[in-house]
Amino acid sequence: MATFDLNSLNTVLDEPAQPETGVDFSGKSLKLDTAKDAQQIVDAINKCPNLQYLALTGNTLGVTAAHAISKALESHPELKIARFSDMFTGRMKTEIPPALSALGDGMIAAGARLAVLDLSDNAFGPIGVEGLAKLLQSDVCSDLEELRLNNNGLGITGGKLLARALSSRKRRLRVFIAGRNRLENDGATALAKVFQEMGSLEEIAMPQNGIYHVGITALSEAFKHNPALNHLNLNDNTIGAKGAEAIAGALPRLKNLKSINFGDCLLKSRGARALAKAFKGNSLLLESLDLSHNEIGREACMELVDAITEQPDSQERLSRIVLAGNSLGNAANKKSLKDKLGASAELSDGEGSDDEYVTEPEEEDDTDESEDEDEDSEEAGSADSSPEDIRDIDTVIDVKEISLDDSGREDIQSDVERFLKDPSVKHLNSLGDRAAELIDAHLQMIRDPDAMTEAYAQAVLCASGLSSRSAAATALAMQLYPLFIARAKRQMALANSLLPGLGLIKWENKDYKIRWDLPGCYSILANVLDEAYFPAGLRDTLRFFITSKLPTLPTEIELAIKKHPTLYTNK
Template structure:
């Protein structure tokens, strides 16, 4: 026999009646780079005695500002709602993970227990999930109810990383939002495995993700274990007849399902009929249904309308039924459907009036067309996201080649104008010695003639790493590399370009995927040895933290030679 916990009931009642207070900087368009820039937010957080929510939507945070805000959060274990959507506009992707990690660390230090985490409209991609992983796996998210990750550019790799982070301690989410993320079949399948463990989902929205029937089937199996599911939005994926059949099989377990949005899902008449039969057989008590633009014929549309209006309370229960963009037949046919649906029916913008002679001829060939699309999709499972979805693979390939200090034969391709260019194209000790007793001075003078700031920083990083790659074989090269590290940082500071410098360093050290086709020419183990010497003495604190963050995150995926080399330099692995 269940016992009644008066203390828990009283606590819950007090929580409900409690006036929620917090800090809201929505839409201020603040550009927060430094600790000083964040002082107003820090002051507001510090002055709030009961910080239930913190909303920073519509501002842009750099790492130093995020660290300052995180420090203020350490004093607020009562924080429940973090609305941080659209918070990194204009930021480089290398800035976002350490900023997210800092905010997460602040909440972890406070012992907070979030209920809502909204990071939508932040294009952080897979590497952003790495910045979130520690937070998602911590006690802070053990009571999380809403996770909103809409339009984050996750891709397949990001979805897998997210699923891995959530699976270690699956929270009892009620709401999961992840639209416009190109999750595709593999990403949807990875998340479905976590959903199955949760068993608590009430709302799932995953529109515009390139999911085909394979991923839809995996999600449908997971939904069977979430009987409280009431709102399902899979708009603009390719559900097709096969996916519709998988959803139909889940409906007997989803007695609370009230709203379905399968618009633009290529259901065709066959898929629509499958759903209509399942709605009718299971007496599904729908209130909202969107099946617009699905190439459904007149007869199948009529079956759908009949199925959802068969119960006597449908007139009062149905609030919105959208069938626009399908072949609804002639005016009389549409008038009949409208009469059944009443004010809930939205039947405009159809594909033209047709008579009974056009009834559902589209069924023939539907299966073969959908199977062809699905096969094409299944063959192309590599993540197409613009972020660093495949950087681990590329890092491994590039690093393996670079550890042998491979040089390029550039003869006949481009004229070498001077000794510095010769060295940069072929970074050998012999070519470095051509630059004389002060190679750092000669290289700096050559680079400073560059007018374009981005190209200048690229040349600084490439030259520094080219010299550092020789440091294990030459003390003079090691000393020159230290000078160049300092001058590279000074050049970035002079031009207020610290984060462009960070991205170029991460690319040069093979920690993120390079968008350039040219291979790495320098010896990476020697570069890391030289970096370990320079990092604590010459690098700003924010840049040190970022480099250590990425090195730690990628360590397990690096080739063994490079991994062993890094482990000999603890300064690169510890904060």
């Protein structure tokens, strides 16, 4: 007998129809580092006379390859759909912004007008939004209808940056997807203000974002201004009773709402009753409602079911009502619920007895005190973080303690370590004419590859910072740069070590301190940036961050950079 995957079918039905012509490299698992690697995609784009869509999902894209694809996109103003989800697996997070920016530049140069932009499952975090900002603020996204940013690890900061980019002009989004991003209250509140201005949203999905009733209340106000809303998914946030009351206040204005997913939202009986009251008598034409695993008591469940089945056509209209994981009582109670809901009822997870989840008395665990405790927990834990399941992809800058084998090299290590800990001309001179050789030998004894790369970066910067005061320091820095590049076991660690050292991103180790003179570091960098040994991807990444951060850098550093245009302009 033939079988089919219901989840796959639902996914297909939910996706908008694909235009007839375009280029699709989805799921090919291509590793695209260089322009040569990207040539097959470039050729396909160039050969497509009417590029309505471009799908690169499931490949991994580097900065140089992104520039090559961007160049090809410049000839296609007709592009409408960009599916760039799951496109940076294995990339360091500092590679992603310039790659995104490059793709955006190609579409901007073409004068394209996107309808759909999908960047889901790319763990770029807040820093990635910087690469997107120019695109989102450009005319390319002026007619954008769908923005999909699911599972990007945005955090609070990323949510705020996204809201700022979207608020740059009037938007008419129909679909906004941003689940699993740890937006929390502040990120959700920032986006709520943008939603309120839009007034055009038909689908909002923000599950698993750590949002409590404060953020839910802000979103509820925004919902009131989007009367066409028909799909609302806030699964696995902490709506609670207060949040439910805020949503209940918005429901009378949402006459088109057909699907609600508030599963795992700690509604409890009080929250469920608030929703039931709003459902009843407001002529809502719900088709699907998921309130599973909310610690709702038996009587409150009955009130909910009574409210949504009040209208005579309810059994024909309702397609899926999920109450599993609440206190539904015994078999008789469940039968009563099933009789009212008909085939739409989903009352069990398939585990446990009919009496599972029963807690008596119903209302004891639904007090304001318990909700206040939830708020305290929220405040204690509110900080930007990426979802645990994408931490493997989102390369986090990690400073490990460097452990050295001191046997037989006490004198040499003492001089080298003294210079690296306190870079001064005096300490540099103590190393003599073989400074580069001694530092290289010292650093190669570090066993951890990424820690070794970080140590080389710091050695380069220590020497570079002294370049304005010492010719020997300039010579040393010029000798150490190619060693730094050559000794790196993983290319992705190069930018992760240089960017914080140059003051372009924050180092995640709070004890990390810049102990070198940054203007000198930029002067040396300008001299080596276009050398043949310098990786093109690293060069593009550095230029991207220098260009984007230039207006916010301290004056003395900004002036030093502007003396060397090669640092922020492509030749």
